[in-house]
Amino acid sequence: MKQLKVKIIKKDNISDSCFKLSLKSDYLKKTAKPGQFVSVKCSDTTSPLLKRPFGIHKVTSHGIELLIKKAGKATQLLSQKKEGDEIIVLGPLGQGFEIEHKKNDILLVAGGYGVVPLYFLADQIIKKNKGAKIKVFIGGKTKNDIFCAEDFKKLKAELYFSTNDGSYGHKGFVTSVLMKEIVKLEPKNCVIYACGPNPLLMAISDISKEEKIKAQVSMEEYLACGIGVCMGCAIETTQGKKLVCKDGPVFNAEEILWKIPENLNKAIDQRINL
């Protein structure tokens, strides 16, 4: 892990609300593992103050690529950077996915920009396991929240889509599409890797338990330091408190103790509004 000043060598706006940054860094290229993230200083002033975490989307011939959704002030400022600008980046941070080499039916489940680390993961799995059959399930609120379909197609992955409003793919939860495919497969040969909002990951944990399929989920929390010194990102696990930034962001689904929502209907609403 290092703090580096890196050059933006390419910037692509992939929609009104989403853009890609290609960063030049030999160090990040050599050290990044799927599921790890970097923390980016988005302004030169004290507002916004803290760095912002972004998953590593791709490793390129020059460095790494990020895929960022404009969510608020910091991401808005970052979206105004131009090719040739330099930004301060801390990384690679956290523990990535642990690739299950013996499993051939790979199920990747993404909500919104949850595709970010899963693309890097799929790319690595294909390079290491020739027998791997990858199915990618991408869910979003509308078709504007579906990213990276073309990239996954190039990896020869099978793609499944769902949107809450039915504007693209199946209308409803991404988990219902996933369940339809799971029943056709042998649980022993399957592994699920998921990234997205908490209600989705909670649903994946349930599926993992009920279907006896191993699952790894990449969690999100508000981060302050990103390196394990502030204890700001602690979550409850079966082994006590763990830090999303240092012990995660990827965890085995079975080790996470989900907060029981006070109002289950609200949680279901949230699940719909991924």
Added chain:
Amino acid sequence: MSKALEIKIGKLKLQNPVMSASGTFGCGEEINNFFDINKLGAIITKTITMEKRQGNPSARVVETASGMINSIGLEGPGIRNFLKGKKDFLKKLKTHVIVSISATSVEDFKIMTELLDEQSYIKAIELNLSCPNVSHGKTLSKYKLIAQDPKATEKIIKIAKKYTKKTLIAKLSPNVTDITEIAKAAENAGADAISAINTLTAMAVNVEKRRPVLGNIFGGLSGPAIKPVALKMVYDISKKVKVPIIAIGGIISAEDALEFILCGASAVQVGTATFVDPFTGENIVNDLEKYCEEKKIENISSLIGALVV
């Protein structure tokens, strides 16, 4: 390294006046990956408690205008596990190790002080009398925090003083009517130095969800946003007490540190700025050194309280 930055806090001679603020630096292992933390005047550990503590529910941190609110709630392993787990790392450090402690009873303060007193590698103790995210318990004071009550402040410092000869630092809260009253109580009780300030109680609201952002509803505000408040408090305290003041609050640069020194601080602690840039502590040391060289300042202590008003 030149001697221009050397200062004294209690019995300790520090190579420079820059320290880490408790809770923003762990025990230094992570930051040591970025720069040699022996370059700092001292390091202050996360506040240690008697027993293991789980801390508050998530979310525990949120950014606000030029600052952040945290509600960690003193999560930690408890003093015995701390001593077991961190001894090897802390013992090897060449810089001074200061351990921050907090407790909910006089008895626990006593036991913890005794335990730390036995460890020769620990050079000073900072009594955290001011964490806004936990209650110090009804037995100590009718107020939530010890540092809101001059009598309780005095009592705890006297107890600690009785059980250790090490340098004792009292860390005070800005969440009071008159911080100088508490500072005087701390000095009278025998504190060797005063750290100010801890975080200001604060909250953040999510309008869409109509909920507080933090799991604990309330937290403590830190970062550049609180610097002007901290400056005034340090200035006020310096007019009322003789013991050295260690200033804390929104320091991100050597210039910030100098502002506090001019207002009467002998040393400074870097907190939230370490999250923004892990090198902040080292940068401030280097820049202070450069400043003294350029301005031909023989020793930085000549600037303490040198504000012209």
